[in-house]
Amino acid sequence: MGLTTPLPPGSTAPLVPGGVLAVDAGNSKTDVALVAADGRVLGAARSGGFCPPAVGVGPAVDVLADAVVRAVAAAGFEARGDRRPYAAHVSACLANADLPVEERELEEAVHARGWGLSTRVANDTFAILRAGLEAGEEPRGVAVVCGAGINCAGMLPDGRTARFPAIGRISGDWGGGSGLAEEALWFAARAEDGRGGPTELARTLPAHFGLDSMLALIEALHLGHLPAARKHELTPVLFTTAAAGDQVARSIVHRQAEEVAAMAYVALSRLGLLEEETPVLLGGGVLAARHPLLHDRIAELLAARAPKAEPRVIAARPVLGAALLGLDHAGAATEAYAALRAHYAPGAPEAPGVDAGKAVPAAG
Incomplete structure (x- = not known):
């Protein structure tokens, strides 16, 4: 599973070449992190819960978009209006992606936003699973x-x-x-x-x-x-x-x-x-x-x-797991995994854009 969009002729590369836009969206909150190819977390943001059964797929993905735009801004980039992708890959672990048909629908909706060249949506349980495996564990x-x-x-x-x-x-x-x-x-x-x-x-x-x-x-x-x-x-x-x-x-x-x-x-x-x-x-x-x-x-x-x-x-915050899955997709170097895990280690400072322990209110 996963969707890929090649760069059209004449278009520019992603804002973060080889990078990952990691999304962990639960019923109560959404975490987004923009991660460089070397595992550095460039920017992050938090918004409200992800509940497509209650509000519909489009409005639910709008909640993700709010956090995505603010994470990109926290990384020092301006939101683009030309559909230039933010990262090479979007790794999104989403609540309510429970059935294969729901995963496909949400994957198509997220990929259509043009945030990455490729997109993979999985249930948010897989973020916990990936985050909990220790360095070096298969x-x-x-x-x-x-x-x-x-x-x-x-x-x-x-x-x-x-x-x-x-x-x-x-x-x-x-x-x-x-x-x-x-x-x-x-x-x-x-x-x-x-x-x-x-x-x-x-x-x-x-x-x-x-x-x-x-x-x-x-x-x-x-x-x-x-x-x-x-x-x-x-x-x-x-x-x-x-x-x-x-x-x-x-x-x-x-x-x-x-x-x-x-x-x-x-x-x-x-x-x-x-x-x-x-x-x-x-x-x-x-x-x-x-x-x-x-x-x-x-x-x-x-x-x-x-x-x-x-x-x-x-x-560990589940967004770590989403980001690790993104690095898996990219075939990242061992050093990238170590840098990413160090960022989310207990006591480590938050990335730009997130107030530690507090949800960032949705814009508007």
């Missing part, structure tokens, strides 16, 4: 991402992959931050009205919003007094309640661990990796937080089902 392993939703992908050096549709309950998925919050609300509501057993969630969830009952929280969400998007704030409350010993909250966290371990096991099995020492890379906001109850249970389950799996929590 592209072999499995990644499970648990952020707003949950997804898993594995790959082998020969290009074979294992993945899931990951489009919600209709494809057998459960969990992620949104799923955890919904489950916590379900148990808390039933505890308060008597349909279910007792749980501290009936108190801690509404208390997070300064409310005194689940009925008040239900009304606030239903009537829009609290935006539905704020439900994600309840996921940390769930983990805090579970850590305090609440059995219902603990059961929800343990179920999430079961889901993570099941996805990893199946991906390892499909790729024939159960008998080999293989990294299982855990990323996304829920897993990167290293909640002991969740992390320890995942480790226990993997040790029982896939003893040679090596779970690792990935704290």
Whole structure:
């Protein structure tokens, strides 16, 4: 997969010859980095979430465009109006690119913007997978991402992959931050009205919003007094309640661990990796937080089902993975990989254009 556009006669080379425009777009934010052929990050920018199912492909790609233009400007280049490409290759790892048909549609839409001579779109899970492989490791392993939703992908050096549709309950998925919050609300509501057993969630969830009952929280969400998007704030409350010993909250966290371990096991099995020492890379906001109850249970389950799996929590920003995939495409030198990894090492300064730890507001 991948699209290529040769330079038309008389046109100029990309602004960054041999360079990579790396894009990591999740449901909550988009990161873009303009990377030189030698691995230096020239400029970067951040914009809002990438949600084509909600807004359509064109408006979703506009969110990417906002960050792309600002990353190019941060690198010291002016946005071009002549469709001159910014880089030789665009490596875009995008949320909601779950089915092959969606990957193709998004790849065509991104390539049509003319940001690079070639374009490759992959699901954002592959950014976590590539970012988590250490220097010198071949592209072999499995990644499970648990952020707003949950997804898993594995790959082998020969290009074979294992993945899931990951489009919600209709494809057998459960969990992620949104799923955890919904489950916590379900148990808390039933505890308060008597349909279910007792749980501290009936108190801690509404208390997070300064409310005194689940009925008040239900009304606030239903009537829009609290935006539905704020439900994600309840996921940390769930983990805090579970850590305090609440059995219902603990059961929800343990179920999430079961889901993570099941996805990893199946991906390892499909790729024939159960008998080999293989990294299982855990990323996304829920897993990167290293909640002991969740992390320890995942480790226990993997040790029982896939003893040679090596779970690792990935704290690196996924845009690193997108950029590394771009360097793979370019056949970059070893020194380029080292320079890129050094830029994203813990404690390293941000590239021009990004305020460390903060999203850059979308223009306009």
